[in-house]
Amino acid sequence: MSEKLVLVTGACGEIGQALVQGLAQKGGYRIVTSDLMPPPDSIKSLTAEHVQGDLVYKIKTFYDYDFDIIFHLAASLSSKAEVATEEAHRINVEGTMGLLMLAAYRSEKYNKPVKFLFPSSIAAYGMASLEEKIAAGCVKEDEYNAPHTMYGCNKLYCEKLGMYYSRYFGQRHLDDKPPVMLDFRAIRFPGLVSAFTLPSAGTSDYGPEILHAAAQGKPYSCFVREDTKISFMAMPDAIKSLLMITDATREKLSHTVYNIAAFAITAGEFRDRAVKAFPGAQITFEPNSRRQGIVDSWPEDVNDSLARAEWGWKPDYDVDRFFNDYFLPEIRKRYNR
Ligand code: AKB
DSSP states (O other), X not given: OOOEEEEEETTTSHHHHHHHHHHHHHOSEEEEEEESSOOOHHHHTTOSEEEESOHHHHGGGGGGSOOSEEEEOOOOOHHHHHHSHHHHHIIIIIHHHHHHHHHHHHHHHTTOOOEEEEEEEGGGOOOSXXXXXXXXXXXXXXXXXXXXXXXXXXXXXXXXXHHHHHHTGGGOTTSSSOOOOOEEEEEEEOEEEOSSOOOOSOSTTHHHHHHHHHHHTOOEEESSOTTOEEEEEEHHHHHHHHHHHHHSOGGGOSOSEEEOOSEEEEHHHHHHHHHHHSTTOOEEEXXXXXXXXXXXXXXXXXXXXXXXXXXXXXXXXXXXXXXXIIIHHHHHHHHTO
């Protein structure tokens, strides 16, 4: 069987590196990557070609490629996007729009739907107050879609753009012979934690930062309150979800956007587990009001029953398995602790 041609944008980021490794391990793909940065050693030998530079200006070069699947991961994350809003809009919205147009064009011209995988985020939600967040508990995809951040607005809007280009673009969907449209699928990711990489510029970063600092014996001052609770997930589960939704047959999917969940814990619980694993770890709490406000607007947890019912989603790592079977063994090897 011939290999599928895949594009991974933002390939040098946390999800990007793990996804390229996951695709290479699965096999059957020729992987083209793109990023502002050159490919790190972790993925260098796995990529057939790397296009380096600003994605918004590079999209035109991709019109020559016959991509079967596009994983569009390049983005400016929530904390950075809040201080550089126009730049975030350019990267997050213009970048996505350009790639969607490319996928829509190729799908119609070559009569073959290009699969377009989009990592959305719990940032697409917006809870009006802490009281509302606590009362809401576990939220469904179509609830509280009122993001407070530039990044969240960008993600929610790009979900809608994806739906538009895959269903209504050109308003020919009711024609006798409607054109072949692109096949858009989005997952709303919680905060992700990898044992191999550290995030930067996001707001859920305090979770992984607490753990990596404790494992290295470095003091860490957490930028949110101890009682701050949102949903988190092990990186291998995030990659598993992307590969699963990519492989799901179109008929199984009644929606374009799906929540996925694994475990929802507080910053205090991250600290407690870090201290238990690495006695003497120095974790303090000095909330930053802006970043605290962002996380307070995100739900405590998300309801992923749609993903479970329609494409068989189930995480491998609950909170105990995350620490005991994934994070701690890997991090002890990495930092020799
Ligand atoms: C961020 O904090 O910006 C991301 C996210 C939750 O989408 N990790």
